[in-house]
Amino acid sequence: MSLFDGITDYLLVMQKTFTRPVKFKTIAKQVIHEMYYLGVESLPIVCFLSLFIGIVVMIQIAFQMESPLIPKYTAGFITRVVIIYEFSPTIMSMLLSGRVGSRIAAEIGTMKVTEQIDALEVMGINSASYLILPKIIAFVLIMPVIITFSIFSGLFGGYLITMGTGEIPTSEYFYGLRAFFTPFEVTYALIKSLFFGFIIASISGYYGYIVEGGALEVGKNSTKAMVQSSIFIIIFDVILTQIFLG
Amino acid sequence: MIKVKNLVKKFDDKVVLDSINTTFEPGKVNLVIGRSGSGKTVFMKCLLGLLIPEEGELYYGNKNFYSLSESEQKNIRKEMGVVFQSGAIFDFFDVEGNVRFPLDMFSNMNNKEKIDRVNFCLEKVNLQGTNKLKSSELSGGMKKRLAIARAIALNPKYLFFDEPNSGLDPQNAVTIDELIYNLTHEFNTTTIVNTHDMNSVIKIGEKVIFFYEGNLWWEGSNDNILKTDNKELKDFIFASSLAQKLLETL
Ligand SMILES: Nc1ncnc2c1ncn2[C@@H]1O[C@H](COP(=O)(O)OP(=O)(O)O)[C@@H](O)[C@H]1O
Ligand SMILES: [Mg+2]
Numbered sequence: 274m275s276l277f278d279g280i281t282d283y284l285l286v287m288q289k290t291f292t293r294p295v296k297f298k299t300i301a302k303q304v305i306h307e308m309y310y311l312g313v314e315s316l317p318i319v320c321f322l323s324l325f326i327g328i329v330v331m332i333q334i335a336f337q338m339e340s341p342l343i344p345k346y347t348a349g350f351i352t353r354v355v356i357i358y359e360f361s362p363t364i365m366s367m368l369l370s371g372r373v374g375s376r377i378a379a380e381i382g383t384m385k386v387t388e389q390i391d392a393l394e395v396m397g398i399n400s401a402s403y404l405i406l407p408k409i410i411a412f413v414l415i416m417p418v419i420i421t422f423s424i425f426s427g428l429f430g431g432y433l434i435t436m437g438t439g440e441i442p443t444s445e446y447f448y449g450l451r452a453f454f455t456p457f458e459v460t461y462a463l464i465k466s467l468f469f470g471f472i473i474a475s476i477s478g479y480y481g482y483i484v485e486g487g488a489l490e491v492g493k494n495s496t497k498a499m500v501q502s503s504i505f506i507i508i509f510d511v512i513l514t515q516i517f518l519g
Numbered sequence: 520m521i522k523v524k525n526l527v528k529k530f531d532d533k534v535v536l537d538s539i540n541t542t543f544e545p546g547k548v549n550l551v552i553g554r555s556g557s558g559k560t561v562f563m564k565c566l567l568g569l570l571i572p573e574e575g576e577l578y579y580g581n582k583n584f585y586s587l588s589e590s591e592q593k594n595i596r597k598e599m600g601v602v603f604q605s606g607a608i609f610d611f612f613d614v615e616g617n618v619r620f621p622l623d624m625f626s627n628m629n630n631k632e633k634i635d636r637v638n639f640c641l642e643k644v645n646l647q648g649t650n651k652l653k654s655s656e657l658s659g660g661m662k663k664r665l666a667i668a669r670a671i672a673l674n675p676k677y678l679f680f681d682e683p684n685s686g687l688d689p690q691n692a693v694t695i696d697e698l699i700y701n702l703t704h705e706f707n708t709t710t711i712v713n714t715h716d717m718n719s720v721i722k723i724g725e726k727v728i729f730f731y732e733g734n735l736w737w738e739g740s741n742d743n744i745l746k747t748d749n750k751e752l753k754d755f756i757f758a759s760s761l762a763q764k765l766l767e768t769l
Pocket of ligand 2: 559560561681
């Protein structure tokens with residue numbers, strides 16, 4: 274399947290998902306369930322990874338800051354910028370595409386090969402909408418929450434280093450976190466998280482929905498879901514950076 | 520009644536169904552038989568509107584299904600009950616949730632009526648008391664029966680079964696056949712069953728059509744199928760060594 278065919282197919286599935294969708298009442302419960310399943314259950318790993326990235330970033334910076342000409346608070350500043358601009362919204366989303374994307378694709382793909390999707394269609398239910406829409410809504414809503422947790426965990430990781438090494442004083446670190454801060458930085462991170470949440474949930478939903486065959490194909494498409502989501506996250510990272518910061 | 524006229528279904532250039540004509544009457548078990556790959560599932564999916572054939576017409580009563588609007592099709596869909604080959608049990612619901620789902624989506628019943636209907640359907644398939652079991656806790660035979668309970672929830676006029684006995688032991692298979700037969704006669708449904716199980720053919724095949732390489736090769740019933748002199752059908756019926764042994768001793 275060429276990339277172009279893939280995109281047309283994806284758009285067709287999305288069109289089906291959003292035109293004449295199922296009533297929100299029928300999927301409300303599902304949305305809540307997915308927010309928990311895809312979102313809340315991802316928080317421990319998200320916080321864990323972010324914490325260590327914060328730690329690593331700070332250690333790296335502290336090592337590079339031998340020169341007395343560079344003010345110590347720069348460490349806090351750089352950590353903040355790295356975490357808020359790129360690590361939490363972008364890299365974290367790519368990691369999440371592995372966890373969340375493959376789950377979505379495997380779940381919907383299994384329903385496809387066990388004819389559960391046919392069973393919905395036969396009843397006259399828009400199966401794409403019934404299955405993919407709650408996941409998209411839930412994940413887009415929960416993504417800003419996940420990314421916020423990630424940001425705080427990352428910055429907390431940096432703080433731990435100031436406690437542990439004494440290389441960078443804690444007060445300098447906190448000063449750096451606030452230096453030249455504009456609230457737009459956070460807005461920007463959250464906007465990105467909305468886009469990336471949509472990319473992950475919709476692309477993975479699509480790859481699940483088009484599975485033909487059996488367990489083997491479900492596995493293959495789960496992997497494709499993860500890889501394609503990551504690629505589109507990077508592409509949109511570039512586009513969004515151009516739009517908002519260019 | 521379901522009537523099929525000149526139905527042709529292709530995948531790319533490969534003709535899977537070649538100009539099928541037939542009629543299925545209410546209150547009868549209609550069997551579609553044929554080897555694996557002969558087009559039974561594709562045919563059923565065309566009848567359900569899950570696949571759209573390249574040519575031909577399909578009538579539910581006097582309505583030409585493929586030319587109906589989506590909402591008119593939906594009205595007919597509410598009169599269909601379908602049991603897919605894998606059972607297609609919704610694994611995000613428990614037993615009760617599966618049977619209740621069509622009621623929630625399409626009926627105006629209140630909660631008490633729904634619960635009564637669910638229990639009625641579960642009883643019909645001998646699954647009473649299993650309401651809260653998860654689909655992973657069911658055996659193969661139970662899943663098939665649950666699928667049947669869900670299929671009859673909305674009191675359908677048309678019942679479809681794709682290989683209902685596949686993967687079941689002979690005793691469970693007989694139970695399912697009896698269930699299909701009894702439901703058909705009790706509720707006067709137009710019932711269509713895909714199968715390659717000769718036991719079912721003999722037991723419940725009030726009308727039998729035989730698919731061979733995409734063609735409707737033979738049409739008859741369990742009364743006359745064993746006496747056929749159609750070579751391809753004979754090869755199909757007497758394929759098993761048991762049947763061959765019997766044929767030799769006769
Ligand atoms: N989606 C599809 N695309 C291409 N070929 C298909 C598709 N579905 C079924 N076929 C082909 O149609 C033929 C009939 O299949 P099927 O109806 O499943 O047979 P069966 O009688 O075993 O149910 C097979 O040769 C199968 O490969
Ligand atoms: Mg089949």
